[in-house]
Amino acid sequence: MSTTVVVGVQWGDEGKGKFVDILAHEADIVVRFQGGNNAGHTLVVGNERTVLHLIPSGVLNPGKICVIGNGVVVDAAVLVEELTALRKRGYLTDDAHLKISDEAHLILPYHKAIDLARERLRGKGEIGTTGRGIGPAYEDKIARTGIRIVDLLDDAVFEEKLRRNIEEKNLYLNAILKEQGLDFGTIHDAFRRHADAIRPYVTDTALYLYNEIQAGRRVLFEGAQGTMLDVDHGTYPYVTSSNCVAGAVAAGSGIGAGVVRNVVGICKAYTTRVGNGPFPTEELGDIGARLRETGDEFGATTGRPRRCGWFDAVLVRQAARLNGLTGIALTKLDVLTGLDPLRICTAYRADGERYERVPASVRLLSAAVPEYEELPGWTEPLSNARRLEDLPANARRYIDRLEELSATPFTMISVGARREETILRD
Secondary structure, three states: OOEEEEEEOOOOOOOHHHHHHHHHHHOOEEEEOOEOOOOOEEEEEOOEEEEEOOOOHHHHOOOOEEEEOOOEEEOHHHHHHHHHHHHHOOOOOOHHHEEEEOOOEEOOHHHHHHHHHHHHHHHHHOOOOOOOOHHHHHHHHHHOOOOEHHHHOOHHHHHHHHHHHHHHHHHHHHHOOOOOOOOHHHHHHHHHHHHHHHHHHEEOHHHHHHHHHHOOOOEEEEOOOOHHHOOOOOOOOOOOOOOOOOOHHHHHHOOOHHHOOEEEEEEEOOEEEOOOOOOOOEOOOHHHHHHHHHOOOEOOOOOOEOEEEOEEHHHHHHHHHHHOOOEEEEEOHHHHOOOOOEEEEEEEEEOOEEEOOOOOOHHHHHHOEEEEEEEOOOOOOOOOOOOHHHOOHHHHHHHHHHHHHHOOOEEEEEOOOEOOOEEEOO
16 A cells, blocks of 8 residues: 555545545555545444544544644544544544644634625525635635644643634624624633643644655545545635645645555545535436435535436546546445436537536536436345446446546445445455
8 A cells, every 4th residue: 555545536425434444454544634524424334333524534443543634624622522432432542543733723613603604695606615614714724824733732822823813803703794703711711621632642743654654654645525626626616625636635744745656536426516516417306316315415514415416427537637546436336226227427518519528617517518328227236246246237337437438447346335345356
C-alpha cells in the first residue's frame, strides 16, 4: 500500500467509509485530510452500524493510528462526543491512537448561526448546506481570522481571538442576517472544556506523517464528500467549501505531493446527490424512488433523502481524470437487482452541442439532456458473491461497460453493506 488516497468520484455519499474500513486492514495509519462533520461515513461490521463524522473510518480496525489533518475544520463538541462514544465501545482506549493537527481550524457557534441564517435568506435559491458551519469556518480560514486548535490550547490567545470574532460576527448577525447575537462567556466556557478533552491528542501531524512515511509505514488518506462537490472542480456554487480531489491531500495533511502512490475512487453503481444543483441523470419518478428506498439513500449526517438517478459516465470519467485514479471501487451494485433495463449516461446534449465532459456552466449543465445506452438487468441476489464469476452474466456485463466508459480498472465491487460483502479483484 505505502500511501493510498481514497476519494469520492460523484457528489459524495458513495460509500467511502466501507472501503476505507476494508483498506485500513493493510494500513498502519488512516488520515482524514479535508471537510468537516458535514461528512457522514457509515460502516457496518457484523450487525453493528457505525456513523463517523470526523474520526477516520479506519478506527474500527484495532491498533490503527487515526489522524485528523490540518485541512479539516473541527467542531470540537462533535469530536468530543464521537470520541467518547467510541471509547465506550472499546475503541481509541489508547491516547496514542488518535492524533489531531494543531493547525486544524475550529468551527465556532457563530459559523453555524451564519450558515443557517444565510440558507434561510436564500429561500428557493439555497445551496443546500448541512447547516454545520463548514463554509463560514473555511471563509474565516481564508480571511485569516480563523481560530485554530493551537489557539484553543492557549487560553489567553483563544480569549482574545474569540472576543474579537464574536464582536464582529454579532454585528453581522444583527444588522445583515437579522439574527440574535451570541454570548462570549457561554462559548468560551464550553470551549475551555473541549480544550481539556482534546489536549492529549493534539500534535504536529504533518511532521508525524513525514517521519512515519520515511520509516516505511503504510498510510491511508480518507477524503470526504466527492469530486463534483469540490470547490474548484465541482458544480459550483452547489459545492462544499474545500477541495475534495486527491490533490488536496498534500495541503490538507502536510505531506509532499510526490508521496502518493495509489488513488482509489469510490463510485456508486448509479448516481445520487444531496441538496440543490444540477443533476442530469436524476430520476424523479418510480425509478428514483425505488433506488432511494432499496439503497437506503438518506444522508448519514442530516437524514435528508438523496436525489437518485442512473449512472453518469461523463461525470465519473471526468473525476477519474481530475484525481488521477489508479482504481475504482464500485458500491451498491446489489441495489440495481430487479431493474431492467439499466441505463448509462454516456454524453450530454445542451444548447445544440454534445458534451463528453461536465461543462463548467451551471446553466448548461442544468439544461443538459443525457444520452443513454441500455443494458439488460438481472434478478438474482448478489450478496453472497465473493468472486466476479459468482455474479450473473448481466451484472458482469454492466461492470465491464462501466469500467470501459470510466477508463479506469474496477478493483473492488460491493454487493452489500457489510464488510465481507465485497469482491476484491486486485
